[in-house]
Amino acid sequence: MDVQMAVFHCADSFLKQLMVTKLSQCQYALPLLVPSPFTQHIEFPLWTFRQINKSWKTIDDTGKISSKFLPVYKAETPMVAFFRFGPASSSKSQLMNSLINEKHNTFFHRNCPGSSRTRVLMDGVVEIDWYCPSGEKTDRFTHCVAFCNLHGDAGAHEKQLDILTKMASVYVVILPQLNKNDKSMTKIQTFYKDSKPLICILADNDSALTEMRKGKYKIGLKDRNQSVVFEEIRRAINNGLLSTESCSFFKLEDIAKHSNIRVDEVDDDDCRKGKEAAQQMLNLLKDKDLTEIKESFLPCQGNLWHQWCQKNKELHRPTLGELHKESNIEKYKSSKKSEMQKIRELQQTSDLSQFIQIFIQKLNSQEGKAVVYFLKWLGILLDDYTSECLSALLHEYDEKWSTVLNLKKKHDKSQQLTASQVELEKVSEKLQAATFGLEHILREIGQLYESCSSMKKNKNDLKLNFSSFPSLAAEMMISGFPLELMDGDAAHVPLIWVTAVLDALIQKLGDKKVYVLSVLGIQSSGKSTMLNAMFGLQFAVSAGRCTRGAFMQLVRVSEEMKAQLKFDYMLVVDTEGLRALELAGRSTRNHDNEMATFVVGLGNMTLINIFGENPAEMQDILQIVVQAFMRMKKFRLNPSCMFVHQNVSDVTAGEKNMEGRRRLQEKLDEMTKLAAKEEVCDTEFFSDVIAFDVQNDVKYFAQLWEGSPPMAPPNPDYSRNIQELKDTILSKASKSNGITLSQFRMRINDLWSVLLNENFVFSFKNTLEIAVYRKLETMYSDWTWSLRSAMLSVEDKFYNRIDNGNIKVQEHELLADMKNTKKQVEKSMISYFEEDKDKDILCQWRGRFETRIEELHDDLVKGTKRKLDEAIEQKKAREKVDKKRTEYENKLFSRSKELAFSLRSTGTDEYMLNEEFDTMWSKWVTEMTEDSPPLIDFNFWDDVIKILSKHYELSLV
Known part of the structure; x- marks a missing residue:
């Protein structure tokens, strides 16, 4: 002691x-x-x-x-x-x-x-x-x-x-x-x-x-x-x-x-001044509704930023349905860019809150320890300010959730269940709005910078130039504060801001070499706790979702360690938990797969954190990561990974799980081959894409606590496991040259740009799902061609009838002629969905494809009926013209004589004669064709997009 x-x-x-x-x-x-x-x-x-x-x-x-x-x-x-x-x-x-x-x-x-x-x-x-x-x-x-x-x-x-x-x-x-x-x-x-x-x-x-x-x-x-x-x-x-x-x-x-x-x-002047400065900011929040504070004081990062992110993804991932609304792809892109620029204008012209003004002024007017005290005090006071409201909202959420569960247990399908679910969602939104910390203030600074940078002008009410913001954030990183790399609320990387901060970091430190260590894992698997214990960091930890998005933090390599390592800093990237229950849904799968690919691609080493001994969830995500990397052929990424199994009580788990590790290797290799086949690559092993040694890169951790919280102390075995993992990481890192900060900046830009253009792979759970879906698309093409070819035959038959004088077509006749083909297609679909070896995977898309086939059948019938009706009208119009040909000829001859007689006095001005004749001719043609159906002006590109969209969807799931 x-x-x-x-x-x-x-x-x-x-x-x-x-x-x-x-x-x-x-x-x-x-x-x-x-x-x-x-x-x-x-x-x-x-x-x-x-x-x-x-x-x-x-x-x-x-x-x-x-x-x-x-x-x-x-x-x-x-x-x-x-x-x-x-x-x-x-x-x-x-x-x-x-x-x-x-x-x-x-x-x-x-x-x-x-x-x-x-x-x-x-x-x-x-x-x-x-x-x-x-x-x-x-x-x-x-x-x-x-x-x-x-x-x-x-x-x-x-x-x-x-x-x-x-x-x-x-x-x-x-x-x-x-x-x-x-x-x-x-x-x-x-x-x-x-x-x-x-x-x-x-x-x-x-x-x-x-x-x-x-x-x-x-x-x-x-x-x-x-x-x-x-x-x-x-x-x-x-x-x-x-x-x-x-x-x-x-x-x-x-x-x-x-x-x-x-x-x-x-007694410490810097500490006292830091508290006073932070308190000055907190005084502005007094008597304000916590759920509305971010909207009032931090307007740039709310709806405007989320809308911009959505537009940006639409710009890079247009669906053919969206393209169909525009005449061509360039017009579509121009439209999206214009919408994005308008959002930036709104961000740039929005009022700068006094809260943010004081924050910027305090950062600029202080230096050294005083700045760190100010930032720490601000974080402490904000946590204090929000804790009571968040606690009440969590309690309310718990009560609403219990009500919903009780109603579901009773199989209650009444309006009460729907109303309770709506109320639960509202409380969830309030919780999101009431979460207010230092990271949100920095996010606002980042959005101010991005908007001003995009508009190439300073805000009117900003007392200093926006170009100084990245330098402030870089100083914070050097002082040990994490920087948000991916916005967890918008699921987007603020590329302009992150790039500018890294540029400022290079100016202050030089183009130092870093070794990038990232962590991935299911929600509440202990990722942040592990990083904190390993490097003495202070990432947020508690039950449930703490980290949102991804944060990066610099850890300086000591002078003693520099003799062994070839880099100056360890850059640690902490990420939010994947497969979060409160965000469950298809969009979550896209977001999780995107984040996993981004983080693994950035890191020299990625720790795959698993709670317990079953890596099934992470296997699915890793398969998508592997296939995404195969599609990014122009990038020469060399990521590596280690599996860390948390909360394994058996000290001999490593020896006992040799069989489990062998199966893990086989599963990853099998999925890699499947992905390689889909992407036409010659890759055979998982380790060809992500460096991984199943013998040495799988670690088993004891449970964190010795007993039951809140009084349980940490397990000493957990600390020993942490130290062993740290030694392994440093041993591997000693063989790496790392990358420079400028290379890291370029990697972020390149990787995120490619991810923005990729949507297909991220929509799926794993590589097998992708292969099964592509096979289903092939079958769908066969089914649709059966319906289309049958309808073409029916159409030809009715055209012949129309030519032979039958000028009436009923829709029920078309349905009757298509009945057998439709039954055959439906039978084939039922057989495929119920008997295929991958029927358990196919079942999730069955309803959607059945609906698509039904809609196609109805569209074909209605489209053919419309074309046949037009053919009938055209035939009637031709017969009418043929009957009145002599009448039209006599009338035209008579009108020509009248026109010639009326123009005798005008002389021989050929231009005027042609003008008069053209006017008479147009008027006569209009009278003659007034009973005929109008000619349709076909838009070739609209038809191309519409037809292609039936076969090749960009957003498949």
């Missing part, structure tokens, strides 16, 4: 905060009051607690369970303070561990491995930890309780003792005996007279739990069963906490009100 405290004293405030956060995650006690070895002042490191959250569940008298998730500095809980007076044969810290978690050393004590007899820096240190109940009957305490431990003899540390006694709800004092001659008895008598409960634990006494007077207990330790003693102490503490007249609530921030201590947030 002296080593830990030595590092703590020598660390800057950011490292202290990181240390305390990690200690909390490991379920270790945290330094609350720390005597400075240099000045002897008592320091309260409040700043170090700002990123720690605690969750717990409580049960009320009715049995209802309520959940809480709070930052520890906001939690109001009772405090139990432990002191020791004089020497004691029993360890106070070990006793506290038995109360909180007997299987884990929350408080370091004399019997821990590595402990020593002497203490240099721990005397006088007050440590704190919280007991968080899980809502189970086995909970030791029914509510969240703070436990404080004053190290050393309490009599020698008056300031710490004074603070703790003022804030504690229960005192627990350890001393040898209740001896009136002892110098500590003055303090004990003060505690005894105090209204707060007091528990005296006597090391040299063997008495059982005794209540000396109300709320005052004594318990002996000598020669007694420890489990009995611990239970008595627990019972006495619970009795004290249930005493309403004495139980007060302790809040971490209240310690700062004491005058005898130094508070880091107050």
